[in-house]
Structures are given as C-alpha cells and as structure tokens.
Amino acid sequence: MRNVSLLVILLFIFSCKTQQQRPTTTVKFIREDSTSITLRLWDVGINKEEISSNAQREALKIILFRGVPESQQKSPLISFSNNKNTNKIQQQYCDSFFAKNGKCDSFVVSCHATTKKRKIAKRKEAKNLFPLVIGGVRVPFLGSHRGLHKEFPENTMPAFEAAIKKGYHYIETDVVQSSDSVQFILHDANINRTSNGRGEISKLTAKQITSYNYGYSKKFGSKFDSIPIPTLEEFLIFCKTNNCIAELDLADDRRYKNNYLQNTYDIVKRTDMLDNVFFCAPLTRIEALLAIDSTVMVSISDMTSTKAMDNAIEKIRHSRWATFSCPHNSITQSLINHAHSLGIPLKIWYNEWDGNDTFLQIDKLFNQGVAIALTDHVLPQDSLITSDKKKKTKRLSQQTLDITVDITALKKDLQSNKIINNKVNSAPKDKKQK
Numbered sequence: 001m002r003n004v005s006l007l008v009i010l011l012f013i014f015s016c017k018t019q020q021q022r023p024t025t026t027v028k029f030i031r032e033d034s035t036s037i038t039l040r041l042w043d044v045g046i047n048k049e050e051i052s053s054n055a056q057r058e059a060l061k062i063i064l065f066r067g068v069p070e071s072q073q074k075s076p077l078i079s080f081s082n083n084k085n086t087n088k089i090q091q092q093y094c095d096s097f098f099a100k101n102g103k104c105d106s107f108v109v110s111c112h113a114t115t116k117k118r119k120i121a122k123r124k125e126a127k128n129l130f131p132l133v134i135g136g137v138r139v140p141f142l143g144s145h146r147g148l149h150k151e152f153p154e155n156t157m158p159a160f161e162a163a164i165k166k167g168y169h170y171i172e173t174d175v176v177q178s179s180d181s182v183q184f185i186l187h188d189a190n191i192n193r194t195s196n197g198r199g200e201i202s203k204l205t206a207k208q209i210t211s212y213n214y215g216y217s218k219k220f221g222s223k224f225d226s227i228p229i230p231t232l233e234e235f236l237i238f239c240k241t242n243n244c245i246a247e248l249d250l251a252d253d254r255r256y257k258n259n260y261l262q263n264t265y266d267i268v269k270r271t272d273m274l275d276n277v278f279f280c281a282p283l284t285r286i287e288a289l290l291a292i293d294s295t296v297m298v299s300i301s302d303m304t305s306t307k308a309m310d311n312a313i314e315k316i317r318h319s320r321w322a323t324f325s326c327p328h329n330s331i332t333q334s335l336i337n338h339a340h341s342l343g344i345p346l347k348i349w350y351n352e353w354d355g356n357d358t359f360l361q362i363d364k365l366f367n368q369g370v371a372i373a374l375t376d377h378v379l380p381q382d383s384l385i386t387s388d389k390k391k392k393t394k395r396l397s398q399q400t401l402d403i404t405v406d407i408t409a410l411k412k413d414l415q416s417n418k419i420i421n422n423k424v425n426s427a428p429k430d431k432k433q434k
Contacts, residue, residue, distance in 0.1 A: 028320075029070035035408040036109055037063065037071055042400040048117055051399045056108045057098065059403035061343070063410070064094075069295065069318045073407060076317075078419060086418075093417050107413070109404040117397045142362075143247060143374040144168040145349070146187060150376065153194060153216035155185045156227050160238060170245035172280070172374050175232055177251075181258040182206035183232035183267055186214075189255060193218065195229070202256050232264065236271040246273065247299060247374075250281040250289070261285075265292050280325060283312050294318040299347060304330040306338045313342050323347045323372060328365070336369040345371035 030038040039059045045051035062068065067075045078090065097104050147159025148166060155173055163171050174187040179202060190200045197212035215224030230238075232248075239246045250264065268277050278297035279289055286298050296319060300312050303324035316322045324339050325347045339346040348362075348370050362373045 029068050030402060032071050032073075032407075035406060036404050037068060037073060037407050038402055038404040039063075039068065040114065040400060040402050042115075042398055045397065047397070048113075048399065051117070051397065052111050052113075052401065053105075055399075055401045056111055056403055057104060059405055060104050060107065060410075063405055063407065065343075066317055077407075077411065077414060089417070090419055093414075093419055103413075107406050107410045109406050111401055111403050113399050113401050115400040117399045141169050141372040142378065143170045143172050143347075143372065145172050145374050145376045147171060147173070153214055153220060153224055153227055155187055155194070155230070156214055156224075157230055157234070157238065158224070158227065160230075160235065164242050164244060166379050168244075170247055171239065172247040172249060173235060174249045175251060175264050176201045177256045177258070177260050177263065178206045178209055179203055180205050181263055182209075183264055184209060185230040185232060185235050187249075189251070191229075232267050233271060236268065236273045236277070239276065240271060240273055244276075246277045248277055248279050250279055250285055252285070261289050262292060265289065265296070269293075275320075278321065278323070283308075283315065287315055290316070290319065295320050297321040299323045299325045301325040303339075303346075304335070306335065309335075309338055309342060309344070313344070325349060328361075331365065331370065333368055340369060347372035347374065349374035350376055 028040040030040050032038065039062065041055055041058060041062075045054055063073065064077050067073055067077075078094075096102055144160075144163035144166070146154040147156065148162035149155070149159050152159040152162055160171055160173075173185050176184050176186045176189070178184065184201070184206075186194070186201060188194070189202070191197050191204070191209065191212060191214075192199075194216045195212040195214045196217060197208075199208070201209065209229060212229075213224075213226055214229045215222075215227040217224075236246065238244075248264065248268070250261065264279075268274055274293075274296065278299050279286070280299040280301055281289070282301050286300055289296060289298070298316060298319050298321075300316070300322065303309055303312065303326050309324055312324070323345045326335060326349075328348045328350050331346075331348055336346055346369070348365055350373075358378065362375065362378050365373065
C-alpha cells in the first residue's frame with residue numbers, strides 16, 4: 001500500500017506540473033526490437049502538433065508507470081522504493097522529465113499518424129471516443145442507463161434503438177444468465193417486475209424466459225404487448241452495427257452457476273466487441289474477470305474513497321482502459337482530483353428516482369472534472385463541449401498515431417540518474433512485427 005501511495009504522489013506531481021490531468025487511453029502494442037517499442041494510441045488536441053505531443057507523452061507514461069503486457073517490458077520501468085531519499089530522487093526526475101522543456105521528447109524515435117485528423121467538437125460526433133480532459137477543455141461522455149427507458153421498456157431493443165437516435169455515446173445494460181447458460185439482458189434477479197411472468201432468472205431455462213412479454217406493463221400498461229427479452233449477443237451485434245460503445249453491468253456471479261463471467265466474456269470476444277465494451281462491477285468481481293483476460297476495459301464501481309482507488313489501481317494496471325464509478329451523491333472534489341492523479345477518468349451514475357439528474361447538475365460535475373455520466377434523463381444534444389466560461393471553447397481534433405520509444409536509451413538515462421539499477425528491466429528481445 002505504501003508503494004501505491006508513492007506512485008500516487010509521483011503521478012500527481014507531474015500531472016500538476018504539466019497541467020494535464022488526463023485519463024488512460026486505449027493502447028495497442030505494435031512491435032518491439034532490441035532497442036525500441038512501438039505503441040499505437042489515439043489522442044486529441046487543437047492541432048496536429050498538440051495531438052502528437054500529447055500522444056508521445058502518453059506513450060512514455062505507459063512504459064514508465066504501467067508497462068506493456070504484450071511486450072518483453074511487461075512491468076513498469078520505474079519501481080518505487082521505501083527509501084525516502086530514493087523517492088525524492090524519483091520525484092525530482094519525473095518532475096523534470098515531463099516539464100514543458102523536459103527531455104522526454106528526446107526518447108521518441110518516431111511519431112507518425114495512421115489516420116487523418118478528425119474534428120470532434122460536438123458530442124454527437126464523438127461516439128468513438130472515450131473521455132479526455134485536456135487543457136481545461138472536456139470531451140464529456142453521456143451514457144444511456146438501460147436505454148431510453150422513460151419512453152420504452154428498460155433494457156429492450158426499442159429502448160436501445162431510441163438511445164442511439166438521441167445520440168448517446170454509450171449504452172449501459174445488465175447481463176443475467178439462464179439455468180441453461182444463456183446470457184440475457186435484464187436488470188433484476190427475477191422477471192417479475194418488467195415481464196408478465198414470474199421466477200428467478202437463474203432457475204428458468206432460456207425457452208421459459210423468452211416465452212414472456214417484457215413490455216413492463218406495470219409502468220406502460222398495454223402500450224407494449226409483444227416485447228421480447230434481448231440476448232447479450234443480440235445486444236452486442238446491435239451496438240457493433242451502430243458503432244456504439246456498451247457498458248455491461250455484471251451481476252453477482254455467486255447467483256449463477258456454469259461460469260457466468262467466462263460465458264459473458266466469450267460472447268463479447270466472439271462478437272469482436274472487446275474494443276468497444278467495458279465491464280462494470282465491484283473490484284472483487286473485476287479481479288475475477290481480469291483473471292480471464294487482464295487487458296479488458298473495466299469500470300470499477302463503489303469507488304467512494306481515495307483508499308478504494310489506491311487499492312484498485314495496481315490491480316487494473318494491464319487493463320487497456322479503466323474508469324472509476326461513483327454514485328453522484330458520494331462525489332467530492334477530492335475524489336475527482338485523486339482519480340485524475342492516478343490517470344483514471346471518473347464516472348458518475350444516477351438512479352431513476354433521483355431528483356438531481358438534470359443537465360445543469362451534470363454539467364456542473366463535468367466542470368469539476370468528472371468525465372463520464374450515466375443518466376436517465378439528460379440528452380446528449382442538451383449541450384456541446386464546454387470550457388470555462390471565461391475561455392473560448394476551442395475545436396478539438398482526434399488522430400491515431402504510432403509512437404516508437406528508444407527504450408534502451410530511456411533505461412540508460414534512468415540508471416544514470418539512479419532511478420532503476422542495472423539488474424532490472426533488461427532490454428527486450430527481438431520480436432517480429434505482429
């Protein structure tokens with residue numbers, strides 16, 4: 001825990017110095033040889049120079065503090081010590097390394113774009129983006145909670161289709177499993193509330209589950225008299241077809257037998273949606289999922305204290321993208337700042353019965369630094385990207401780049417500054433391009 005705290009302090013220092021509290025981006029390992037590693041990642045900025053600079057710094061942070069699981073350099077280059085003098089040296093080094101005129105750029109061998117620069121000013125144009133916070137300008141992310149369930153039965157295809165039409169950036173839904181191991185979309189442990197049937201999902205077969213109407217008559221009366229329950233595969237194919245990101249809220253797997261987590265993961269992988277799905281659950285459940293695939297994108301719920309965040313950060317180090325999830329009524333500025341210092345975006349969520357789920361409330365939290373909001377009421381078209389009121393909003397662009405880092409030179413510099421010793425983090429072996 002002490003080592004994690006030191007990492008938090010160090011990241012917070014250079015984050016403040018560079019004035020960029022930026023969450024982790026999606027990263028892809030491309031290749032390595034005896035001297036260098038190449039990573040592909042997307043970044044944003046107001047021009048191509050800023051995009052390139054942001055991407056290069058992000059690549060270096062990944063190699064220094066996270067490691068690259070697919071490469072020979074699986075662990076971070078900087079290993080934190082319990083020695084106070086060593087920690088002071090490490091902090092001073094990183095402070096200087098990432099300063100405005102620091103030497104971090106000297107270790108980048110090449111940086112070239114793999115896609116054209118694309119403008120992303122309006123939220124509805126940002127469907128393929130995870131949120132970033134750069135220079136005080138936010139790319140806020142709005143999620144539809146169980147689809148547009150104010151107008152259509154929750155967690156059904158009509159609700160999901162309506163959410164897409166309204167321009168939500170992603171759709172949150174819940175995954176359950178039948179007694180014969182078929183994954184369905186439903187929030188409750190039983191079908192009593194939203195269907196015309198009764199029974200626990202885990203004790204019903206797929207045939208029994210699909211024989212009922214899920215038109216939620218208790219809420220909508222007879223308006224929807226023939227609404228089927230979606231399967232997980234059906235939902236994912238829908239998201240893939242509509243280029244929409246999905247958040248899968250994982251149920252308590254103790255409720256289910258027959259490898260609930262494995263079955264859910266297998267369907268996501270089979271539908272080729274691993275790059276467009278993030279799984280939401282408490283940390284213990286996320287750890288079980290990461291044991292299946294340590295690189296999946298995750299959202300860790302119940303992150304209501306800095307201690308909980310510190311406990312989670314090391315366990316999700318290999319995840320390609322991660323966010324901390326917190327109920328809106330537990331959010332504080334210190335939690336937002338702490339998540340930023342760890343390089344993780346913060347997501348807030350509302351319940352349907354909350355009275356604070358309004359655009360003004362969510363926009364206030366975006367201005368405080370929250371990056372993602374899961375909402376029942378607020379529509380994406382309610383606002384464009386905003387900046388501080390005293391500053392003029394600048395139009396951002398997105399681009400994907402390949403960054404090659406001279407890892408041999410970087411290690412030598414770390415060794416000469418007594419940040420790492422000669423016995424750790426040996427150079428990677430030659431590997432053919434993937």
